[in-house]
Amino acid sequence: MILEAVMLQVKKGMEQEYEEAFRKASKIISSMKGYISHELQRCMEAEGKYLLLVWWETLEDHKVGFRQSHEYQEWKNQLHHFYDPFPTVEHFQKVDLS
Structure with missing residues (x-):
């Protein structure tokens, strides 16, 4: 994962409009x-700042399966015009601490 x-x-x-659009795009x-799963968090200190967290089974499910799909184009059309600057997407893997 x-x-x-x-x-x-x-x-x-545009925050309220964004949140409504994000609900639909979800x-x-x-x-x-x-x-x-996914969640969207609103920053308490900075207006208009959000944190999006999405859990995927594999990196390829996101980078290939989603990003190269027709559905991604619809996601992009619904949400990308809200962002300034355009965000950087990063991927993380849980560290085994046992």
Whole structure:
């Protein structure tokens, strides 16, 4: 399992519209092969700042299965115009501490 983590900056004054659009777009990502779960967190200190966390079965499920799909184009159309600057997506793997 991998974790996709994205720090998002939404254009000023568009936060409510973004959250509504994200609720609708969530149906897209949650239908994808390899998707496990996701959550969107709103920053308490910085207006318009969000943290998106998405758990995938494999890195390929995100980078190939989702990012190269028709569904991703719809996700992009619904959400990408809210971001400034455009976010950097990072992937993480749990460290075994036992």
